[in-house]
Amino acid sequence: MKITPRPAPAEEICLAKVYVWELPVRLTHWLIATSIAVLAVTGFFIGNPSLVSPGQAGNQFVMGYTRLVHFYAAIVFTLSVLARITWMFVGNKYSAWDKFIPARRVRRKGLLPTFKFYSFLLRKPPGFVGHNPLAGLTYCFVFLLYLGTICTGLAMYSASAHVDSPLRFFSFLIPIFGGLQSARWIHHVIMWLLLGFAAHHVYSAVLMSTIEANATIESIFSGFKYVPREDLIFSGYRFVDRHTERGG
DSSP: OOEOOOOOOGGGGEEEEEEEHHHHHHHHHHHHHHHHHHHHHHHHHHHSSSOOSSOOOOOOOOHHHHEEEEHHHHHHHHHHHHHHHHHHHHSSSSGGGGEEEEETTHHTTTTTHHHHHHTSOOOOOOOOOSOOHHHHHHHHHHHHHHHHHHHHHHHHHHSSSTTGGGGGGGGGGGHHHHHHHHHHHHHHHHHHHEEEEHHHHEEEEEEHHHOOOOOHHHHHHOEEEEEHHHHHHHHTTEEEEEEEEEOO
């Protein structure tokens, strides 16, 4: 299918209010973000305990409480990630799996223009309603990092879990990661990668919201974005088949 750029004249632009992010998407987004922040802070302390409390250690239980918070935040994080992955197959078209894996030709064609926009080589981004192709592909790798940190966390926890704990089942992951020390190192590296992605994610969201003026930031609270009506028909390109997915 041949596609050609279709820049809309300024006088033709008319914004439409579109419900893009459903409640499960918004809820899992904030649960994942919050749990990562808690996991990072508690993980730093577990890996390098720098807080010294007065009195006997047995009466303070600082590390024990920190590990407990880390454990429960990990449960929230894991369930939220699994829920978001599930919603890729049961949610609306903007949250579907093919917005992360560029299976459609139009999204593969949109990778380079989107990269040029982020690199300040284009003044206007391609008109995608939901995740643009480059963002979606990036999130695909981010979810792989999510699964990596979940698996390494389960591997480490299984080694100290109670003998009757069902989490001991995940001890089979220990040799896969090359032992507990290697699993801990991978777990630590992924944390830094996720924190780096978080900084980039905020930057790109603010950039898109400012340039497109489409309430990108507000949409993660309300679910609604304001997009040009042309994007709902052409998504920045002219299509031969009007029933083809149009960049959402």
